[in-house]
Amino acid sequence: MIDTERLDATFHALSDPTRRAILARLAQEGDVAVMDLAEPFAMSQPAISKHLKVLEKAGLVSRGRDAQKRPVHLEAQPLAEATGWLIEYRKYWSAQFGRLDDLLDELQKLEEAAGRN
């Protein structure tokens, strides 16, 4: 996949709150089976499987095998690439953050103030 298509797929995958929630859960809990992933959502199992396909196409998750289960595994490389694209713009959102770690500190304060997503 060429670079731009990978970015297309990654940003598209991240544009849906269900998919972001799935990634957040995988980050917290490690590998999770499809039924377990589907449980918190008011949505059918095939709907979740479709979301997983979108994530898989972007390379954001991979699938394993454990008996009947197909555990979903977070693959964070595309997240790094997306971050790499965004990082180019850091100087535009605030000139006062010369060092990236200062920006991170600031972002974390904002997040704490706004509550988690």
Add this chain to the structure above:
Amino acid sequence: MIDTERLDATFHALSDPTRRAILARLAQEGDVAVMDLAEPFAMSQPAISKHLKVLEKAGLVSRGRDAQKRPVHLEAQPLAEATGWLIEYRKYWSAQFGRLDDLLDELQKLEEAAGRN
């Protein structure tokens, strides 16, 4: 707009290469008129106007007025928010980057190796 909708709109806006190219150009050149933005693309003016509407909905650009022109201006705040979401995952893509600035150095090496997007 609630936080999750803003992220939806931002990531969706970033999922198209034409729109990313528009943002990149605005970052490089400052405010640009619609015709000038459209020029490099094999695409009609209304198509570009539609892309601008998507970017505007996400808060990524604002519009000015200069005679008949409606200069497009980069608004980087949503990029900061998107980066904030992604930054949460930094520890997953590589444990070796304790400090964010180290990660940035590494990303820049990768970018140089891969060519620009």
Add this chain to the structure above:
DNA sequence: CCTATAAATAACTATATGGTTTTGTAACCA
């Protein structure tokens, strides 16, 4: 006033997306 320029809007088309229900399949279990 008339005309030109810049851009938005409208109307239309094809394809993609996000969901559904139903059916099929692969692996375990009694």
Add this chain to the structure above:
DNA sequence: TGGTTACAAAACCATATAGTTATTTATAGG
């Protein structure tokens, strides 16, 4: 062998997206 679990695949539907061409609106200049 037969049933159950976990998931994928198929078929379908409504809406959204990304593009087109044609038209309209707003501003400027002669």
